Amino acid sequence: MKIPAKVFSEVITHLFKKPATTAYPFEKAKLFPNYRGRIDFDSPKCIGCQICVRVCPAKAIEIPLSAHQPPAAAPAEGQPAAAAKKKFDCIMKLDHCVFCAQCVESCPKKALLMTQDFELASVNRKELRRHYK
Amino acid sequence: MSKITIPFGPQHPALKEPENFMLVLEGEQISGATINLGYNHRGMEKAAEDRTYIQNLYLIERVCGICSHSHTTCYITNVEELAKAEVPQRALAIRTLFGELERVHSHLLWLGVAGYEMGFETLFMYTWRDREQVLDCLELLSGNRVHYSINTIGGVRRDITAEQKAEVKKRIKYLEERTQYYIKLATGEPTVLARTQDVGRLPYDVAIERGAVGPTARASGVARDVRKDDPYLIYSQLDFKVITHNTNDVFGRLVVRALELVESYKLIHQILDGLPEGPIAVKVPWKLPAGEAVNHYEAPRGEDIHYLKANGTDKPERLKVRAPTLANLQSVAYMLEGGWLADVPLVIAAIDPCMSCTDRAAVWNPEKGRTEVYSWEEMRKLGIEHYKRRGVDFGRL
Ligand code: SF4
Ligand code: SF4
Numbered sequence A: 001m002k003i004p005a006k007v008f009s010e011v012i013t014h015l016f017k018k019p020a021t022t023a024y025p026f027e028k029a030k031l032f033p034n035y036r037g038r039i040d041f042d043s044p045k046c047i048g049c050q051i052c053v054r055v056c057p058a059k060a061i062e063i064p065l066s067a068h069q070p071p072a073a074a075p076a077e078g079q080p081a082a083a084a085k086k087k088f089d090c091i092m093k094l095d096h097c098v099f100c101a102q103c104v105e106s107c108p109k110k111a112l113l114m115t116q117d118f119e120l121a122s123v124n125r126k127e128l129r130r131h132y133k
Numbered sequence B: 001m002s003k004i005t006i007p008f009g010p011q012h013p014a015l016k017e018p019e020n021f022m023l024v025l026e027g028e029q030i031s032g033a034t035i036n037l038g039y040n041h042r043g044m045e046k047a048a049e050d051r052t053y054i055q056n057l058y059l060i061e062r063v064c065g066i067c068s069h070s071h072t073t074c075y076i077t078n079v080e081e082l083a084k085a086e087v088p089q090r091a092l093a094i095r096t097l098f099g100e101l102e103r104v105h106s107h108l109l110w111l112g113v114a115g116y117e118m119g120f121e122t123l124f125m126y127t128w129r130d131r132e133q134v135l136d137c138l139e140l141l142s143g144n145r146v147h148y149s150i151n152t153i154g155g156v157r158r159d160i161t162a163e164q165k166a167e168v169k170k171r172i173k174y175l176e177e178r179t180q181y182y183i184k185l186a187t188g189e190p191t192v193l194a195r196t197q198d199v200g201r202l203p204y205d206v207a208i209e210r211g212a213v214g215p216t217a218r219a220s221g222v223a224r225d226v227r228k229d230d231p232y233l234i235y236s237q238l239d240f241k242v243i244t245h246n247t248n249d250v251f252g253r254l255v256v257r258a259l260e261l262v263e264s265y266k267l268i269h270q271i272l273d274g275l276p277e278g279p280i281a282v283k284v285p286w287k288l289p290a291g292e293a294v295n296h297y298e299a300p301r302g303e304d305i306h307y308l309k310a311n312g313t314d315k316p317e318r319l320k321v322r323a324p325t326l327a328n329l330q331s332v333a334y335m336l337e338g339g340w341l342a343d344v345p346l347v348i349a350a351i352d353p354c355m356s357c358t359d360r361a362a363v364w365n366p367e368k369g370r371t372e373v374y375s376w377e378e379m380r381k382l383g384i385e386h387y388k389r390r391g392v393d394f395g396r397l
Helices: A008-014 A051-055 A102-106 B044-049 B053-061 B068-083 B089-118 B121-142 B162-188 B190-196 B204-209 B214-218 B250-273 B324-336 B341-350 B376-389
Strands: A039-041 A090-093 A112-114 A129-132 B004-008 B020-026 B029-036 B291-299 B302-310 B316-322 B362-365 B370-373
Touching: A008 B121, A039 A090, A051 A102, A102 A112, B020 B341, B029 B324, B029 B341, B044 B053, B044 B316, B053 B068, B053 B316, B068 B089, B068 B291, B068 B302, B089 B121, B089 B162, B089 B190, B089 B250, B089 B341, B121 B162, B162 B190, B162 B250, B190 B250, B204 B324, B214 B250, B214 B302, B214 B324, B250 B341, B302 B324, B324 B341
Parallel strands: none
Antiparallel strands: A039 A112, A090 A129, B004 B020, B020 B029, B291 B302, B302 B316, B362 B370
16 A cells, blocks of 8 residues: 655655745845846936837836936037037836836947836835936 | 536636636536636737837737746747848757746646645645746846746847856756656655546547647647647757656646656756857847748647738737647546536646736726726725625724
8 A cells, every 4th residue: 555645754854944935025135136127217328219118018118308408518619519418307107117128228328227126016106107317 | 416507717716817617517526517718808919919029029928927938939930930030049049948947937836736736735835945946047047037038039138158057057956856856756645646547537539639739638648749840949959758648637747747847957958058159139120021920839838829910010910829728728628527526626727727817907987088097095995895885894904
């Protein structure tokens, strides 16, 4: 006759092992270095080409013109006045974003950055709409 | 004995996803079963028509939370075929690697679920703990545990470094040992045998007739595997066996999946050792020329088929997905007939069904003509009111 509950010996050895679970949120969660988290924005680099808006599968990103534009640089001697570089903001809708990082990959100026920030849950919808200036 | 029809689902503790089985019972025995689908329709195929090819990649990935790589790879093969893109060998190898890692995580998940449905929760706990190892491998390589998003049109998005390679190999070594133990446990433990042998029978000819796919078919002795029958990616260069079993029951499906795990480990080592050098992606234009393409892929649950029709723009005209579970549901109706009511959850779980995932609480209000999204507070109020009308007061909680 076959004896059931062979798994018992295995269970007993596990009584003396460290738990497999971690104590998150009391301990910091362990993430791998290229984990895809919240997308950050570096305004001075952005040229407003809107490629990120076009590739985003979740319509999570908007690049509007900033309310305050920097003044044009003083024209150099003998040169025509150069137009000021326009400044752009980024509106990131965290409740839409699927954290695919396609925008980061497609941005020609590397103005979007991927962070390892993942603790983004909130019961207030307003907090999910981040306005990076 | 008089017959009585009972509904099983769409909401039932044994079902992970909504789906309805109408069971005709004679006492405890099932004399007929019909399956009703459609509780989880998300309109993805239609949604794909107004997204660009690259956006669709992330949509298609979400057809399934477990075989996310299978669906995107199948879709992307169609796109690349239409664009006549030459995908680099290294990219194909990395895709194959992800395909096998995904199979490992899916089969370990199934082993746990099957243990759970049998009432063998120890097995469930252990397999799911060990499954973390392969999920960690996936996160390490791609940046996410479930939606890896490794594919991009023309190749893959991330390369594999030597350290990553070593780390994956280390974790797979550990899993190999554990899997040997599970195979011994699952095939020798009398409780497992008593619970799975002769349950949910699907004879060879019925499996063929009803078009069963994947491990469900292979456990009925049908040696059907797209990886062998019509090799895609780099499978033609790899050495592996198609696992079949001839007991035609849930036990057979368990054995097939457990032994497939061993084959997958073998494949992972082969791919990592022979990873070709070179670029990982090529550029593909945004717009595809008009045309049609069909491709299939051996997902962990069986053959997955995608059809794509392009019309010269940057968006598809039609996309059709045939997921493996749909092919296997016909067999489930057969397996249930003549069985016992208590075996229903196990028989259904044995095909590893994957209906789809949850929906969000957005409500379309026709009076105001707009979509309303409930906040946490409103949702709570609504729930309390709903139950008050039925005579239960949750307001105090
Ligand atoms: S991470 Fe993906 S979903 Fe989020 S903003 Fe970027 S492209 Fe859109
Ligand atoms: S793709 Fe980059 S540069 Fe272009 S708008 Fe977006 S953030 Fe700015």
